[in-house]
């Protein structure tokens with residue numbers, strides 16, 4: 162079976178976002194952007210399934226500005242077989258992304274689509290679930306273990322109380338949590354090889370999807386700053402402070 | 411506006427996450443609740459007493475026992491014919507179900523709101539809470555997940571909602587529940603605790619965590635939390651993780667032990683009223699947000715603290 166892996170290019174997770182002075186958003190000019198960390202985990206999982214002989218082909222997809230091509234090349238260097246870039250400048254909301262991914266899934270007929278659980282820029286945590294709804298497929302969100310067995314995939318999920326396992330009929334959607342795997346680094350030879358792997362260029366119009374946002378951002382601001390407090394010099398002082406807070410008798 | 415709130419429960423009782431969500435819903439209009447599960451009539455009765463609740467829809471069916479989104483979402487979509495907004499707590503259950511509902515209604519979900527600014531406008535954190543966005547939707551029906559720490563709890567009494575049975579289309583035949591490992595703990599729940607003691611990689615091992623963090627928490631009647639690094643290293647299970655992609659907490663006192671203060675961790679706890687940090691590195695970023703900091707070796711400090719409290 163084929164596996165589709167949607168990946169998003171986002172502000173590198175090591176960087177602290179800077180809010181633009183005019184309140185229109187986050188300054189992304191001349192800052193490092195990388196693959197959303199959860200999507201690296203998704204790519205890794207798909208490649209492992211291919212290495213195990215469960216999957217035959219891994220296709221990475223990204224919707225975004227032309228530079229998202231670099232992020233797709235990273236996925237190809239990790240081991241994806243080919244890539245699809247749907248070029249779109251401006252906001253691509255999860256619902257529109259899910260509609261594009263549905264159209265691509267209709268064409269490619271994958272057995273599994275593995276997404277990240279959340280993009281660390283908008284923190285939406287919804288694209289995978291939306292895609293599952295649009296396709297009418299089962300969903301295994303926040304996965305920490307994925308096991309394909311015949312016509313089913315067993316997904317262990319990180320839930321608030323601990324872990325839960327569900328059995329999903331294939332084809333299905335999986336969204337990754339942090340502990341699913343540890344993504345590999347692409348080796349230099351593989352980075353070179355990735356340059357010649359196929360990358361198709363598409364537009365939302367090719368799939369007939371309207372990208373008009375439903376949500377307008379009125380303003381983006383910095384959160385109230387927390388003032389650093391005091392340092393105490395001894396445990397005795399700490400105990401006194403905790404008692405003053407009513408934490409201890 | 412008529413709102414429908416997904417009740418967070420375990421088929422036995424209403425979870426606190428529901429109460430915060432009710433407060434957010436009440437800011438929009440009339441509050442209806444949805445209790446979906448199996449053998450959960452008692453939950454519906456309890457939910458009907460929540461202050462401000464007009465009606466409780468009770469969907470009691472074997473297909474809903476584990477709240478599989480494939481089965482629950484169509485039910486919510488049907489009920490939305492008669493409601494204007496669907497609100498779910500931003501818990502793993504709410505996050506699993508709400509976007510599926512949104513897509514079926516062809517609307518964008520507004521995730522993790524921290525304020526209701528108007529009938530179509532909301533405030534929500536983005537970039538791990540490093541920025542706050544005010545947004546306005548043009549969708550006719552609203553689908554929203556609510557960050558519990560940002561809204562007070564609704565009162566659990568005073569309401570006089572009517573309970574009405576509803577039925578869904580049953581099992582969609584797409585997914586089935588296999589099993590769960592839900593840790594039972596005597597300690598308070600992380601997301602509603604008044605005090606939290608959290609351990610990071612500095613604690614060193616699971617054994618140390620239980621020797622150092624657990625007793626301090628028990629002495630203070632606190633819940634226990636951890637960083638991603640501590641969970642990844644296997645010190646404690648995943649449900650301990652506090653942060654951008656773990657649990658969001660805002661206790662009165664958060665005690666961070668051997669935690670560096672990465673932005674992804676701060677995202678989950680920086681709204682705590684008082685932050686206490688114990689770290690041997692005086693330059694650790696956690697001290698930039700801590701109200702009370704103590705620089706030193708946690709293996710000396712915590713036992714001494716235990717002895718003196």
Ligand SMILES: Cc1cc2nc3c(=O)[nH]c(=O)nc-3n(C[C@H](O)[C@H](O)[C@H](O)COP(=O)(O)OP(=O)(O)OC[C@H]3O[C@@H](n4cnc5c(N)ncnc54)[C@H](O)[C@@H]3O)c2cc1C
Nearest residue numbers: 610611612637638639653654655656668670675690691708
């Ligand atoms: C996509 C993504 C999502 C993430 N989500 C989360 C999340 O939800 N929650 C989260 O916590 N992290 C998250 N992280 C990870 C985060 O970036 C940090 O790696 C993590 O929070 C670090 O954990 P830590 O503070 O325990 O470990 P470290 O950063 O290793 O810090 C350990 C600290 O312990 C101190 N220490 C060591 N020994 C002692 C001693 N004997 N006495 C006193 N102090 C000592 C050290 O000085 C150090 O400051 C995420 C990362 C990514 C990429």
Ligand SMILES: Nc1ncnc2c1ncn2[C@@H]1O[C@H](COP(=O)(O)O)[C@@H](O)[C@H]1O
Nearest residue numbers: 167168224276277279280285286287288
């Ligand atoms: N523009 C995009 N292109 C490709 N995949 C995306 C895009 N946006 C979101 N995704 C996928 O959906 C997941 C969840 O994103 P979100 O719902 O925005 O938090 C991400 O981890 C990606 O796998």
